[in-house]
Amino acid sequence: MYKYDEYDQEMVDTRVAEFRDQVRRRISGELTEDQFRPLRLQNGLYLQLHAYMLRVAVPYGTLNSAQMKVLGDIADKYDRGYGHFTTRQNIQYNWIKLEETPDLLAELAAVEMHAIQTSGNCIRNISSDQYAGAAADEIVDPRPYAELLRQWSSFHPEFLTLPRKFKIAVIASEKDRAAMKLHDIGIKMVRNDAGEIGAQFYVGGGMGRTPMIAPMIREFVPLDQLITYSEACLRVYNRYGRRDNKYKARIKILVHELGKDEYTRQVEEEFAHLLTMPIEPPLAELERIKTHFVEPAFDAGASDELDLSDPDFRLWVERNTHAHKQAGYVIATVSLKPVGGIPGDASADQIRLMAQLAKDYSFDELRVTHAQNIVFPHVRKADLYTLWQALDAAELGTANLDTVGDIIACPGLDYCSLANARSIPVAQKISQRFGSAEKQAELGELKLKISGCINACGHHHAGHIGILGVDRKGVENYQLLLGGSEGADTSLGQITGPGFDEDGIVNAVEKATNVYLSNKQGEERFLDTYRRIGMAPFKEAIYG
Amino acid sequence: MKILTGNDLKTGAVIWWTGVGWSLDVNDAADVAEDGAAIVAREEGVQNVFAAYVVDGVRSDEGVRPAHIKERIRALGPTVRPDLTLKPSDPDAINWVI
Amino acid sequence: MVEVQFRFRNDEAVNDPAVTVDSFAQQTNAAAVRIEPGDDARALLPHLERIALVEVNFPAWTDGRGYSSARVLREAGYTGELRAVGDIAPDMLGHLQRCGFDAFAPDKALNPADAEAAFGRWNNVYQATVVDGRQAIWAKRHPAA
Numbered sequence: 157m158y159k160y161d162e163y164d165q166e167m168v169d170t171r172v173a174e175f176r177d178q179v180r181r182r183i184s185g186e187l188t189e190d191q192f193r194p195l196r197l198q199n200g201l202y203l204q205l206h207a208y209m210l211r212v213a214v215p216y217g218t219l220n221s222a223q224m225k226v227l228g229d230i231a232d233k234y235d236r237g238y239g240h241f242t243t244r245q246n247i248q249y250n251w252i253k254l255e256e257t258p259d260l261l262a263e264l265a266a267v268e269m270h271a272i273q274t275s276g277n278c279i280r281n282i283s284s285d286q287y288a289g290a291a292a293d294e295i296v297d298p299r300p301y302a303e304l305l306r307q308w309s310s311f312h313p314e315f316l317t318l319p320r321k322f323k324i325a326v327i328a329s330e331k332d333r334a335a336m337k338l339h340d341i342g343i344k345m346v347r348n349d350a351g352e353i354g355a356q357f358y359v360g361g362g363m364g365r366t367p368m369i370a371p372m373i374r375e376f377v378p379l380d381q382l383i384t385y386s387e388a389c390l391r392v393y394n395r396y397g398r399r400d401n402k403y404k405a406r407i408k409i410l411v412h413e414l415g416k417d418e419y420t421r422q423v424e425e426e427f428a429h430l431l432t433m434p435i436e437p438p439l440a441e442l443e444r445i446k447t448h449f450v451e452p453a454f455d456a457g458a459s460d461e462l463d464l465s466d467p468d469f470r471l472w473v474e475r476n477t478h479a480h481k482q483a484g485y486v487i488a489t490v491s492l493k494p495v496g497g498i499p500g501d502a503s504a505d506q507i508r509l510m511a512q513l514a515k516d517y518s519f520d521e522l523r524v525t526h527a528q529n530i531v532f533p534h535v536r537k538a539d540l541y542t543l544w545q546a547l548d549a550a551e552l553g554t555a556n557l558d559t560v561g562d563i564i565a566c567p568g569l570d571y572c573s574l575a576n577a578r579s580i581p582v583a584q585k586i587s588q589r590f591g592s593a594e595k596q597a598e599l600g601e602l603k604l605k606i607s608g609c610i611n612a613c614g615h616h617h618a619g620h621i622g623i624l625g626v627d628r629k630g631v632e633n634y635q636l637l638l639g640g641s642e643g644a645d646t647s648l649g650q651i652t653g654p655g656f657d658e659d660g661i662v663n664a665v666e667k668a669t670n671v672y673l674s675n676k677q678g679e680e681r682f683l684d685t686y687r688r689i690g691m692a693p694f695k696e697a698i699y700g
Numbered sequence: 701m702k703i704l705t706g707n708d709l710k711t712g713a714v715i716w717w718t719g720v721g722w723s724l725d726v727n728d729a730a731d732v733a734e735d736g737a738a739i740v741a742r743e744e745g746v747q748n749v750f751a752a753y754v755v756d757g758v759r760s761d762e763g764v765r766p767a768h769i770k771e772r773i774r775a776l777g778p779t780v781r782p783d784l785t786l787k788p789s790d791p792d793a794i795n796w797v798i
Numbered sequence: 799m800v801e802v803q804f805r806f807r808n809d810e811a812v813n814d815p816a817v818t819v820d821s822f823a824q825q826t827n828a829a830a831v832r833i834e835p836g837d838d839a840r841a842l843l844p845h846l847e848r849i850a851l852v853e854v855n856f857p858a859w860t861d862g863r864g865y866s867s868a869r870v871l872r873e874a875g876y877t878g879e880l881r882a883v884g885d886i887a888p889d890m891l892g893h894l895q896r897c898g899f900d901a902f903a904p905d906k907a908l909n910p911a912d913a914e915a916a917f918g919r920w921n922n923v924y925q926a927t928v929v930d931g932r933q934a935i936w937a938k939r940h941p942a943a
Contacts, residue, residue: 163922163935163939166922167920167922174889177915178889183710186912191887203707206774207707251784253711253712254709255710307935308925313894313897314869315865317859317860394862394866395866433873433928434928435927437936438940569773570773580780581779581780630768630769
């Protein structure tokens with residue numbers, strides 16, 4: 157994975173010094189809260205329901221064991237002993253003190269980490285495929301391109317006061333494991349007819365109040381124009397994105413209001429102009445970055461044998477591991493969704509354990525997924541049982557990847573001052589209702605996502621089953637949506653009808669799964685059955 | 701009653717206006733009647749608090765209970781982590797929120 | 799008139815009244831123009847040789863359209879004074895400069911120490927904006943042969 161050179165290190169160190177000075181000026185009163193707020197947001201520091209919350213960046217979801225260990229230590233030293241992994245592959249701490257944040261950031265900088273632009277009206281953390289560099293279906297590792305874009309977007313002077321936040325995802329396979337089309341810019345690395353690698357651009361996707369699927373704006377951008385094209389897309393947005401209404405300020409609204417063709421025309425015009433300026437890094441820079449993403453030293457003789465006689469282990473292998481491009485290896489997902497647990501949360505001890513296990517069994521590397529789980533990308537099959545036993549002993553061995561138990565949930569009203577309803581208790585109840593291995597196996601792949609408000613941080617629009625928390629005259633209420641999907645077959649969930657209270661929504665979810673089980677044909681997933689039979693049978697079962 | 705809540709600038713802790721100062725305990729919250737905006741302006745001006753706002757509350761023999769569930773969660777702590785709330789040993793605390 | 803608190807030019811400051819972008823074409827004696835956030839800076843490109851001063855207004859420092867306006871003008875070859883006016887946050891001074899601004903006239907005078915720190919904050923920069931004359935980190939990593 158990428159290692160900082162002295163320039164990268166100086167940038168994060170400078171940022172810490174800058175923020176330390178800004179905090180000093182805030183505490184002395186020289187900066188008002190209005191003046192300070194945008195500055196602290198661009199260092200990931202939110203004010204939440206209980207305290208300051210800090211969002212630390214995990215660039216394209218990749219980190220090493222030394223970094224993971226520090227994340228655990230920070231949870232103990234600066235917070236209350238745990239962290240929360242997010243739907244953008246970052247980690248959040250909920251009880252941070254402003255006066256301690258500069259020191260915290262300095263400790264992160266010492267292990268090449270930061271909280272730069274994880275909030276604010278700027279380009280945010282760039283996300284990617286959690287199986288990058290390990291899955292057989294990628295045409296290239298997408299992460300070097302994400303790293304190139306990360307550096308381009310960091311402290312970009314023209315794009316630090318955008319109309320709104322800006323989220324980019326980069327993938328390199330047909331199978332979209334990063335919900336690419338639901339980003340402001342989604343990039344898919346592709347091969348053209350001549351066999352050359354280039355970038356396919358999708359612009360104007362997003363969740364939130366008005367979910368939209370990004371249309372393709374450019375079928376192929378050559379590698380030596382990647383930054384220039386990105387800059388053109390951003391400049392058009394900076395100039396013409398709406399600034400009159402916070403809820404209409406994302407680029408998806410601009411693309412929608414201009415129409416895809418007109419937005420594309422404006423980008424192409426800006427692109428043609430920018431190509432006359434020397435703003436593109438040389439290909440040598442991309443090559444330099446790629447040298448950090450070479451394959452680990454796989455054991456070519458690693459055995460493909462796996463002893464599955466332990467039934468719990470077998471279940472975990474079937475559910476939570478994915479084929480690796482290298483014989484004798486697997487990609488292993490650690491579920492942070494124990495039955496009845498808080499989705500995405502991990503204690504400091506668990507975080508440090510995962511750090512150690514990555515060092516011992518995964519070439520020192522981990523990934524954070526946008527489904528709030530952790531991945532060990534390169535595990536020898538021969539080590540898998542030992543790894544799983546260690547995980548299982550720490551309540552990290554739940555075998556529920558992509559099943560109904562693998563719930564994505566935002567922090568909700570328990571933590572977030574934007575929320576209308578609590579999301580975590582709903583996740584816990586659903587998790588318990590469907591807690592048995594038999595039930596999860598019966599339901600198969602079922603992506604359930606919960607948001608505590610319309611800002612949709614839980615990605616509920618993209619859930620096979622989605623739940624949206626609302627405030628109904630001061631009382632928490634939950635809407636049920638069906639049929640969303642974040643993959644290459646992106647679709648947005650449809651509301652079933654009137655909302656429910658907390659117990660009601662859990663019952664409604666169960667009724668929906670029963671409709672699926674009664675109507676399922678062959679190997680259909682819940683999503684497939686819903687798409688085939690439509691909303692009516694579900695609606696009738698739930699409300700009839 | 702109208703009560704004021706905000707955050708401590710340096711620590712981020714949730715605090716409640718008592719009439720003379722700021723307390724971590726919502727039961728110390730005072731009724732500010734129509735003076736809320738003026739108190740916020742003054743107290744924020746000298747940095748005793750920031751991000752302060754007025755909410756409805758109800759006083760009873762047990763203490764002060766904010767009218768909206770959001771401020772009750774704010775007052776106590778996350779309902780899903782009783783150990784991190786202001787009343788980790790009180791099994792009835794969650795009922796007070798809900 | 800608001801004082802120009804910081805200026806990085808050697809020539810004489812132009813203090814002609816600045817006309818609007820919309821009227822500049824007709825105002826053939828005007829040498830100064832003011833760009834509001836909603837204006838299209840490219841409307842001035844046919845007239846660059848006549849302009850000695852461009853003011854770019856930031857009614858709120860969080861509305862960043864002026865950064866693009868500045869770069870657009872510099873990229874087109876504008877060499878006159880490019881002055882940021884309005885609500886200028888001291889912490890943004892370095893970024894403004896990198897987009898081509900060489901003069902700053904904030905509504906309220908900035909703390910000089912904060913401004914100096916902001917101008918000099920970043921030893922290196924990740925991007926080539928070109929118009930600031932600075933070499934991007936990638937150029938330093940790969941010196942042209």
